[in-house]
């Protein structure tokens with residue numbers, strides 16, 4: 007951290023989602039630079055094709071800012087919002103100044119898949135809101151996740167609990183990254199969080215790199231070794 011109390015190396019905001027999904031997944035991305043490709047990342051890429059193009063449009067009186075870069079010096083984060091909705095805070099307001107109390111900002115994150123509540127998605131969205139609040143000195147009450155497969159929108163309220171959980175995840179992610187940086191300085195091989203094989207692993211794009219069935223515990227390793235060496 008710099009003397010001014012600001013983070014020197016911002017973390018990618020989307021890593022919060024990975025960190026809450028699985029700490030090992032976030033670590034593999036940070037240390038190994040592994041992204042992994044599977045049907046889920048491919049679908050995600052398609053879903054984001056439209057929102058990755060920076061620009062804006064107005065739909066039913068709501069201005070939609072696409073691919074808006076966001077950051078927070080306080081949290082040491084940067085990234086982008088798929089969509090930021092700019093709404094009039096009341097019927098009489100017409101201001102387009104994003105800092106104005108007359109406008110209401112709402113981040114919207116696009117996700118592949120059907121409508122379903124995931125804590126990691128909500129935290130990623132909340133982190134976007136925290137960035138927007140810091141950038142525009144405003145208060146953001148809610149945002150939304152748009153689930154592309156079911157074409158349904160899920161409203162997310164930025165409660166005190168969600169804000170606290172998001173900041174806790176950012177701190178955890180920061181600690182993980184700093185641990186790797188220390189290992190790097192000491193020329194040590196970084197220790198990744200252990201794999202814990204669970205149903206979510208089957209959906210994970212890093213399955214091949216992680217090998218969770220082999221690496222998730224002594225009993226599993228022993229069994230794998232027995233199978234491999236037929237002992």
Ligand code: SF4
Pocket residue numbers: 027028029030031034200201202203204206207208210211212213216217218
């Ligand atoms: S395969 Fe499982 S344990 Fe490995 S990174 Fe993915 S979710 Fe984590």
